[in-house]
Amino acid sequence: MEEGVALPEPLDKVIRVKLSGVELPLQLLSLVKIMGRGAEALLYYARFLGYPAVLKWRPPKTYRHPRFDSYVRRERTLTEARAIYRARKLGIRAPALFFVDPDNAIIVMEYVEGMLYRDLIPRTEIDESCRIARVIGTYAAMLHQEGIAHGDLTTSNVLVKGDGDVYLIDFGLAVTSADDEDKGIDVHIFLRSLESAHYHLYEKLFDCFIKGYASIVGSSGAERVIAKVREIRLRGRYVEERRARKR
Amino acid sequence: MVIVLGIESTAHTFGVGVVASDREPFILADERIKYTPPTGGIHPREAARYMAERAHEVVRRALRSSGITLSEVDAIAVALGPGLGPCLRVGATIARALAAYFSKPLVPVNHAVAHVEIGLKLTGARDPVIVYLSGGNTLIAAFLGGRYRVFGETLDIALGNLLDVFARETGLGPPYVVKGVHVVDACAEEGKEILDLPYVVRGQDVAFSGLLTAALKLVKRGARLPDVCLSLREMAYDAVIEVATRCLLHTNRREVMVVGGVAASKYLRRKFEEMAKLYGARLYVVPPEYAVDNGVMIAWTGALAYSAGVTVPIEDAVIRQRWRIDEVDIPWRRA
Numbered sequence: 402m403e404e405g406v407a408l409p410e411p412l413d414k415v416i417r418v419k420l421s422g423v424e425l426p427l428q429l430l431s432l433v434k435i436m437g438r439g440a441e442a443l444l445y446y447a448r449f450l451g452y453p454a455v456l457k458w459r460p461p462k463t464y465r466h467p468r469f470d471s472y473v474r475r476e477r478t479l480t481e482a483r484a485i486y487r488a489r490k491l492g493i494r495a496p497a498l499f500f501v502d503p504d505n506a507i508i509v510m511e512y513v514e515g516m517l518y519r520d521l522i523p524r525t526e527i528d529e530s531c532r533i534a535r536v537i538g539t540y541a542a543m544l545h546q547e548g549i550a551h552g553d554l555t556t557s558n559v560l561v562k563g564d565g566d567v568y569l570i571d572f573g574l575a576v577t578s579a580d581d582e583d584k585g586i587d588v589h590i591f592l593r594s595l596e597s598a599h600y601h602l603y604e605k606l607f608d609c610f611i612k613g614y615a616s617i618v619g620s621s622g623a624e625r626v627i628a629k630v631r632e633i634r635l636r637g638r639y640v641e642e643r644r645a646r647k648r
Numbered sequence: 649m650v651i652v653l654g655i656e657s658t659a660h661t662f663g664v665g666v667v668a669s670d671r672e673p674f675i676l677a678d679e680r681i682k683y684t685p686p687t688g689g690i691h692p693r694e695a696a697r698y699m700a701e702r703a704h705e706v707v708r709r710a711l712r713s714s715g716i717t718l719s720e721v722d723a724i725a726v727a728l729g730p731g732l733g734p735c736l737r738v739g740a741t742i743a744r745a746l747a748a749y750f751s752k753p754l755v756p757v758n759h760a761v762a763h764v765e766i767g768l769k770l771t772g773a774r775d776p777v778i779v780y781l782s783g784g785n786t787l788i789a790a791f792l793g794g795r796y797r798v799f800g801e802t803l804d805i806a807l808g809n810l811l812d813v814f815a816r817e818t819g820l821g822p823p824y825v826v827k828g829v830h831v832v833d834a835c836a837e838e839g840k841e842i843l844d845l846p847y848v849v850r851g852q853d854v855a856f857s858g859l860l861t862a863a864l865k866l867v868k869r870g871a872r873l874p875d876v877c878l879s880l881r882e883m884a885y886d887a888v889i890e891v892a893t894r895c896l897l898h899t900n901r902r903e904v905m906v907v908g909g910v911a912a913s914k915y916l917r918r919k920f921e922e923m924a925k926l927y928g929a930r931l932y933v934v935p936p937e938y939a940v941d942n943g944v945m946i947a948w949t950g951a952l953a954y955s956a957g958v959t960v961p962i963e964d965a966v967i968r969q970r971w972r973i974d975e976v977d978i979p980w981r982r983a
Contacts, residue, residue, distance in 0.1 A: 440890065441890070463925075464920075469842050553852075555851060586851070593798075598899075
């Protein structure tokens with residue numbers, strides 16, 4: 402193992418058993434280093450049959466009820482794998498799947514070298530940020546046309562490669578039978594991730610996003626989703642008041 | 649040092665607090681009364697009538713226990729929103745009258761900001777991910793660029809509302825909280841099975857109305873009530889914790905602070921402790937006495953705002969039922 406790290410014990414067992422059945426895990430997969438930690442998963446930089454890869458493992462959450470925990474981890478893993486597959490079929494850039502093990506909540510996928518859009522925005526020109534927002538808009542519209550919602554479309558879930566290619570990542574919350582509501586929420590989430598982390602640029606970048614969105618579904622389609630976002634944003638915020646109005 | 653008298657009347661509690669800044673103990677008075685409906689939920693007009701009839705008594709009690717007179721008060725603070733219109737109007741009317749009659753500056757306070765500020769003051773958290781959970785609010789926020797920015801919130805009903813309505817529909821309450829424990833929490837202790845209920849996290853938002861409907865349907869179909877309580881609670885609490893975790897990582901914070909009426913749940917606290925441990929963050933929970941609505945938090949936030957020059961002319965001090973936390977500039981904190 403090159404510059405290897407020790408596998409967390411449960412993961413080590415899983416990979417030995419699942420991938421090889423015999424004690425030959427290193428030729429198939431080796432973990433090189435921990436890359437990062439998301440809200441629900443650990444990411445390892447790895448080599449899979451010699452290719453640079455990312456191993457995404459959703460470890461058990463101690464605060465959850467054990468039965469519910471294994472259910473959620475399994476479902477999210479499957480959802481993510483399915484959504485990545487379908488997105489790639491549409492021509493959207495997303496890391497290719499190498500290996501999926503729902504029982505142990507593991508996905509091994511292509512390693513994409515790039516920078517998170519969130520981190521890129523403050524470091525690049527507004528025109529470049531706008532171009533990327535536009536691409537994200539086209540991706541969102543393409544997914545939505547096929548009845549898929551990303552489910553967590555934030556600036557932290559977009560990866561930009563050195564050559565400018567834009568990748569969507571982290572499909573764990575995707576909805577594969579999305580209705581207008583799910584699509585509206587996708588756009589709402591993207592808008593708010595701009596608002597909360599890049600508040601000085603959000604109007605401009607959201608405009609770029611919508612232009613990309615409209616290039617796929619037309620301006621009427623874009624207007625429909627914007628109307629939905631507006632409705633979502635007005636909803637539910639102050640339930641007490643809504644209840645007061647009803648009586 | 650400034651002395652501020654603060655009035656809270658956004659929902660069922662009418663509270664008057666008096667605080668002195670730069671002094672310990674900073675709380676000079678804390679008087680409250682709470683409207684409890686005989687049956688069902690809060691009727692805003694009934695709650696407002698209850699408050700209007702007793703408000704003068706509460707103000708008098710607060711002044712008496714603080715040992716100061718109104719002439720020694722530097723400013724009057726009042727929660728102008730968000731909340732129930734009729735109730736807000738009671739507090740606003742009294743605050744405007746006091747300010748006009750005694751020629752005191754009037755300081756507008758956002759109720760949600762007040763929950764956050766009293767939490768920061770009492771827990772010592774510095775720059776946390778804020779989790780505000782109450783009967784009418786469920787939101788995750790963090791301070792950024794001069795405001796408390798909302799990172800996630802409920803897309804429909806609030807967590808406290810979910811628990812209370814479920815309790816009411818199944819006959820577990822009211823009262824909803826017995827000896828500091830919510831009746832749904834208590835009922836869940838007897839639960840064994842996790843039943844199939846919708847777990848909804850959408851990006852950084854949660855949604856509870858589907859969960860409520862599905863849980864009530866299960867009860868109607870004869871599922872064991874404690875199992876439904878357990879499943880409902882697990883889904884609801886876990887969804888909030890998941891969103892808070894996302895916010896923690898997205899904003900690179902090292903602290904989590906839980907405020908609002910639902911913060912008192914020991915079970916929720918245990919879950920948050922596990923989460924904090926998992927992510928190397930420190931957990932702060934506002935003491936139960938100040939987790940619920942009170943006048944002290946309005947007075948304290950009023951003192952911060954007044955010291956930063958925030959006041960409102962009496963004729964402009966109108967209530968705002970839907971006043972969002974992220975609409976309020978926070979000039980007393982450095983961005």
